[in-house]
Amino acid sequence: MAKTVHENQYFTVTLNDKGYLRIYQKTGGAVVIPTVGDSYILIEHQRGDEVLLEFPRGFLEQGESHAVGGLRELKEELNLDGVAVQVLGELRTDSGLIQDNIAAVQCTVTGTHGITLQHSEGVLSWRLMPLPALMRAVKAGEIKDNFTLAALMLLLAQNA
Numbered sequence: 001m002a003k004t005v006h007e008n009q010y011f012t013v014t015l016n017d018k019g020y021l022r023i024y025q026k027t028g029g030a031v032v033i034p035t036v037g038d039s040y041i042l043i044e045h046q047r048g049d050e051v052l053l054e055f056p057r058g059f060l061e062q063g064e065s066h067a068v069g070g071l072r073e074l075k076e077e078l079n080l081d082g083v084a085v086q087v088l089g090e091l092r093t094d095s096g097l098i099q100d101n102i103a104a105v106q107c108t109v110t111g112t113h114g115i116t117l118q119h120s121e122g123v124l125s126w127r128l129m130p131l132p133a134l135m136r137a138v139k140a141g142e143i144k145d146n147f148t149l150a151a152l153m154l155l156l157a158q159n160a
Helices: 066-078 131-139 146-158
Strands: 003-007 011-015 021-025 029-036 039-047 050-054 057-059 083-091 102-108 123-130
Touching (some): 029 066, 039 131, 057 066, 066 102, 083 146, 123 131, 131 146
Parallel strands (some): 029 102
Antiparallel strands (some): 029 057
């Protein structure tokens, strides 16, 4: 029998009689791949003590689809509107610890004019990267965020 040890609007954390911790995500999340021509927009995001290069992402709001949530996150974090949104697939953060509902979505952005960074959420800057530069950044260890790496793999699989 699992005992709830913490709960908030996003998660319920339980501990079972064997001492195993489990995190249940309540609303899910979306990782959005904003596409401008043959390039992709990534953000530099302050996460604790480090800055990570990643695709925009965030929690879904209650009842929100992955596509709608991805577009909302893009608007919040960069003040951009996406069109032609496509759900690329689901991903799991850590299947042994977390039960989540996350999907990668791709959308088209007509340009980068009007970008306004969501500094209040730790967004520091943005980069427009064509696929070869993005792959070099992965190879060099500049991209460590598991959501971004998984979303990139789903993107590559769609185009294979």
